[in-house]
Every structure is written in C-alpha cells, then in structure tokens.
Amino acid sequence: MLSPSEKLELEKQKYRIIGSHSAVKICGWTKKMIKGEGSCYKMKFYGIRSTQCMQMTTSLSCANRCIFCWRGHKAPVSREWKWGVDEPEFILENGIRMHHNLLAGIKGYSKVDMKAYNESKKVRHVALSLTGEPIIYPKINELIKRFDEKGISTFLVTNAQYPEQIKNLNPVTQLYISLDAPNRELLKKIDLPLFSDYWERLEKSLDYVHEKNQRTCIRLTIVKGINDVEPENYAKLIMKASPDFIEVKSYMFVGASRQRLDMENMPLHEDIVEFTRELAEYLPDYSIVSEHVPSRVVMLAKKKFKKGGKWHTWIDFEKYHELALSGKDFSSEDYLLPTPVTGLSGRKTKDYSIQRMRGNFEENYREGH
Numbered sequence: 495m496l497s498p499s500e501k502l503e504l505e506k507q508k509y510r511i512i513g514s515h516s517a518v519k520i521c522g523w524t525k526k527m528i529k530g531e532g533s534c535y536k537m538k539f540y541g542i543r544s545t546q547c548m549q550m551t552t553s554l555s556c557a558n559r560c561i562f563c564w565r566g567h568k569a570p571v572s573r574e575w576k577w578g579v580d581e582p583e584f585i586l587e588n589g590i591r592m593h594h595n596l597l598a599g600i601k602g603y604s605k606v607d608m609k610a611y612n613e614s615k616k617v618r619h620v621a622l623s624l625t626g627e628p629i630i631y632p633k634i635n636e637l638i639k640r641f642d643e644k645g646i647s648t649f650l651v652t653n654a655q656y657p658e659q660i661k662n663l664n665p666v667t668q669l670y671i672s673l674d675a676p677n678r679e680l681l682k683k684i685d686l687p688l689f690s691d692y693w694e695r696l697e698k699s700l701d702y703v704h705e706k707n708q709r710t711c712i713r714l715t716i717v718k719g720i721n722d723v724e725p726e727n728y729a730k731l732i733m734k735a736s737p738d739f740i741e742v743k744s745y746m747f748v749g750a751s752r753q754r755l756d757m758e759n760m761p762l763h764e765d766i767v768e769f770t771r772e773l774a775e776y777l778p779d780y781s782i783v784s785e786h787v788p789s790r791v792v793m794l795a796k797k798k799f800k801k802g803g804k805w806h807t808w809i810d811f812e813k814y815h816e817l818a819l820s821g822k823d824f825s826s827e828d829y830l831l832p833t834p835v836t837g838l839s840g841r842k843t844k845d846y847s848i849q850r851m852r853g854n855f856e857e858n859y860r861e862g863h
Contacts, residue, residue, distance in 0.1 A: 510592035513580035518550040535786030541808035546618040552631035559686040564749025582637035623651035657698035668709040676727035700735040709826040711739040729776030744790030806830040
C-alpha cells in the first residue's frame with residue numbers, strides 16, 4: 495500500500511506501520527494526560543481515559559480526499575480493497591506493542607504523572623480513526639471481537655462511503671459517521687469523493703446506521719465559511735440515521751489542510767456553540783449535553799439518555815464487553831453510566847498566535863475524523 499518513501503515520511507511523523515496496511519500513533523491527548531495536562535473530550539463525554547486509549551487504523555487508504563483532512567493528497571486513495579490482508583491477531587498484538595514502545599519515552603519527562611503513566615501500560619480503548627478508512631479492512635469484525643475479548647472498547651469512525659460494510663458491521667462500542675455537508679454539491683466540494691454515487695452511498699449509510707442497536711454518533715466537522723450552512727438540511731440527514739449522539743466539532747488548521755484552507759476557516763469555540771444551537775432547533779429529540787472547549791466540540795444526545803433528571807452518556811465498559819460477548823441482542827441503553835459534568839461553560843476560545851496555535855493543534859488534534 496505504501497511506497498518506501500511514504501512509509502518513511504509517516505515514521506518521521508511518529509507513526510508506526512503495522513504490517514502492510516495498518517498504523518498506530520500516540521494521540522496528543524494521551525501524552526497530555528500522562529503529563530497531567532488535561533484529557534480528551536471523549537473522557538468528558540463518554541468516560542474514556544486518554545491514558546489508556548490507543549489510536550490506530552486498519553487501512554491507510556481512503557475513498558475521499560477531504561479538504562479539511564490533515565493528510566496530503568499523495569496519501570493512498572482507493573475505492574476498494576486491493577492489497578493483501580494481515581490477520582487480526584497480528585494487527586492487535588503489534589499495534590499494542592508499538593503503542594507501548596512509542597509511550598516509553600514519556601516516562602523520562604520531568605513532570606510525568608507516574609500513576610497516569612502506569613495506567614497507560616494497559617490499553618482499554620482503541621480509536622479506529624487515525625487515518626484512512628478502517629471499516630474496509632476485510633476482517634474488521636474478527637478484529638473487533640478480539641478487542642472485546644481483551645476488554646478493549648472500540649470507537650470506529652467511517653466516512654459513510656461503504657454502506658454495506660456498515661450494514662454488516664458487528665457491534666462496536668460506539669460507531670461514528672462523518673457528515674461533512676448538508677447537500678450533494680457541497681459534499682462533493684468538501685470530500686472530493688472517488689465514488690460517483692457518493693451521495694447515494696451517504697444516504698444508504700445513514701439508513702443502515704438507523705438500524706443499529708448499539709451506540710451511534712454523527713460527527714459534523716465545521717469549516718467556517720464553507721459548510722457552516724443549512725442547519726435544517728443537516729438535521730434532515732441526521733434524522734435519517736437517528737444516532738444516539740451528535741458531535742459538532744471545529745475543523746483544525748493542521749497538516750496538509752493548511753495548503754487548502756486558511757486559518758480563518760477554523761471556527762472559534764463560540765462559533766461551534768452558536769451553530770450547534772441553530773442545529774438543535776431542528777432536532778426536537780435531542781438536547782445539548784456538554785462541550786470540550788480545547789477541542790472546540792459540542793455534544794448533543796437523544797433526550798432518552800436523560801434519566802431521573804440526569805444525563806447518562808458515559809459507558810459502563812465492563813457491561814458492554816459482557817453484552818458484546820454474550821451473543822444476545824442488546825441496545826445502547828444497556829451499558830450506561832451517569833455523566834459527571836454537563837452543560838455549557840460560556841468560556842471562549844483563547845486568542846493564540848498563529849504559530850502557537852499550529853504547534854498545539856498539530857500535537858493534539860491530528861486525527862482522521
């Protein structure tokens with residue numbers, strides 16, 4: 495899948511290539527939490543400890559060339575799988591090994607939180623979202639089962655161009671669908687899809703998401719001045735899928751996206767809050783639950799997750815794995831925990847200099863969402 499020069503370039507960016515088509519990289523938030531500098535929004539929203547989260551992908555290739563993606567346009571693209579297939583056990587074992595090797599150097603940091611560092615020695619969560627399109631790996635269901643057997647939760651992100659893979663996907667702890675535009679023309683402009691029937695694939699994917707019983711989430715990546723429009727049409731698409739959660743997140747000015755977009759295209763957190771409020775007006779079954787200001791993201795949830803006057807968006811991971819391995823039917827409401835902190839703070843995004851912003855965002859937000 496990768497040429498020697500492409501592999502070398504990724505390794506310079508602190509990726510580690512697993513076999514012929516997978517990769518792992520330490521998330522900036524994992525490093526920050528080990529250093530006592532805060533945690534990812536998934537901690538606040540869902541209870542995932544960043545210290546124990548591994549960020550990886552099972553496919554470096556993608557069928558889109560999204561303008562907001564940090565990937566360069568020389569990164570692998572393909573509409574179908576045309577490589578060899580590495581075994582799930584090989585990917586899992588080597589992914590964890592390389593993850594731990596990458597973390598080893600942090601132990602020498604002068605302000606390291608040793609309790610947090612020791613926590614990181616046990617992976618409990620995997621974000622299948624690093625880069626590329628992980629759902630097209632032909633043995634994705636076998637890999638997910640192996641993660642479940644090891645007590646590792648799975649958060650899988652897909653670009654909604656592979657509806658049949660979504661339909662046939664076994665339960666994951668939380669399934670994400672990227673929804674990048676409210677209409678056909680804008681989606682083509684933003685995602686630069688390889689498939690000519692990209693819109694039909696999106697719509698079918700949303701229909702299949704609607705059929706899922708476990709946790710689902712739609713993520714909007716908002717690019718200021720481009721796709722921050724037509725909240726009513728975003729809402730119509732969202733209602734087709736009827737996800738449990740919605741995340742409205744700012745585009746981040748990082749990587750190769752800086753060659754295609756400007757700093758002004760990155761919304762402030764207050765822009766995200768305003769757009770989310772507009773969107774919520776068209777989604778009567780949802781309410782705003784929480785935010786993570788450093789990530790410039792706001793989360794909405796179906797009102798059914800508010801029980802006894804308290805939101806329940808956190809995950810009982812032990813219960814989830816028990817259910818996933820039981821072979822019995824179960825739903826997203828069967829593995830809930832109360833959400834400790836909810837509501838909007840009213841805080842505004844700090845006015846960093848462009849150079850400082852670039853450094854922080856490159857470190858913390860280079861994710862293949």
